[in-house]
Amino acid sequence: MDEVGSARGRNGTNRRPRLEDVAARVGVSTASVSLVLRGVPGPSERTRQRVLAAAAELGYQADRTASLLASRRTRLLGVMVDIHSPFHAELVEHLHTAAEQVGYDLVLSTQTRTRDEHTAVETLLAFRSEALILLGPTAPADTLAALDGKAPVIVVGRRIADAKLDVVRTADDEGVGQIVDHLVERGHRAIAYIDGGKGVIATDRRRGYRTAMRRHGLDAHIRVLHGDHTEAAGERAARHLLDGADLPTAVVAFNDQSAIGVLAALSRAGVDVPGEVSVAGYDDDTLSRLSCFNLTTVSQGAEEQARYAVSAAVERLDQDRTEPREVVLTPHLVVRGTVAEPA
Structure with missing residues (x-):
């Protein structure tokens, strides 16, 4: 039997030990017990030791929820996450660490194929999240700005023109440009790009590809696939390329998940990577690092983004910062085994 169970047995009840039980065991007021357990000066050292010993013996654990409600603070940061994104999963892990270091906790609300952003955000607000950290939201900027009136909003991973709220992101266009620069340095000219669809993030990465290709005088080789x-x-997209007359020597995909799909299609067709076609992704998510993929990609610095996002939330909540701030981090190329010189 564990300590809590033992304490309950000794008390002759099945309820969780309360502050009053500790006070009764020591023979002091509940106020004194509260001061000791919160580390507040006042009680004597002897009283403090007796309270701590009684709390340990009874298996008493502070009711964090009740204390937060009493202070009218939840110290919860709401995080909206795309359940299908490995990169978002990594961001959440780092957000947890950063939040715990400053005395906050996270509430997660998922965005799925059948659950939209609005529903995910409303759930976070229903749980009394004090600030909202939204990972790659697609809602219009004015919608996000209006939401900031309900709780401080920190957008992670997406550029917002004339931002009226906090943004933490990397320079996506520059990141894709780094991939193209690397491929050109290795001798590639026929470099195709697989697009990411609608949205600001996809737009920025597509622009980065086109800009870099033009910078190298490769306008005639620009090829963007849906x-x-x-x-x-x-x-x-890879099957479309395989059905064409000429395969490009390199393919850059919107993200690592898309790039892994390219690798799978080329492998089934017997096309060697990187011997015949080089492939690169974007995000440096956990899958890209697996030895079976060993994917050349671009790192967005998930840990750094998480740290800045939590810091922005704390500044808004605890330091009364009202002016919005944008943090733009520089991405960096991660060269692995899927890129080589063209045959």
């Missing part, structure tokens, strides 16, 4: 953020889209 796609989205899924492996299936990468496979479809």
Whole structure:
């Protein structure tokens, strides 16, 4: 039997030990017990030791929810996350760490194929999240600005023109440009790009590809294929390339998931990567690092983005910062085994 169970047995009840039980065991007021457990000066050292010993013996644990409600603070940061995104999963892990370091916790609300952003955000507000950290939202900027009137909003991963709220992101166009620069340095000219569909993030990465190709005088080789953020889209685009007359020597995909779809389609067709076609993605998510993929990609700095996002939330909540702020981080190329010089 564990300590809590033992304490309950000794008390002759099945309820959780309360502050009053600790006070009764020591023979002091509940106020004194509260001061000791919160580390507030006042009670004598002898009283403090007796309270701590009694709390341990009884298996008493502070009711965090009740204390937060009493202070009218929840210290919860609401996070909207796309359940299908490995990169978002990594961001959430780092957000947890950053939040715990400053005394906050997270509430997660998922965005799925059948659950839209509005529903996810309303759930976060219903749980009394003090600030909202939205990962790659697609809602219009004015909608996000209006939401900021209900709770501080920190947008992660997306550029917002004339932002009236906090934004933490990387320079997506620059990141794709780094991939194209690297491929050109290796001797590639016929470089195709698989698009990410609608939205600001997709627009920025597409622009980065076109700008870099033109910078290298490769206007005639610009080729953008329809796609989205899924492996299936990468496979479809790769099959389209395989059905064409000439394969490009390199393919850049909107994200790592799409790039993995490209790798799967090329493998089934017997096309060697990187011997015949080089492939690169974007995000540096956990799948890209697996030895079976070993994907060349671009890192967005998930840990750094998470740290800045939590810091922005805390500044809005605890330091009364009202002016919006945009943090733009520089992405960096991660070279692995799917890129080589063209045959």
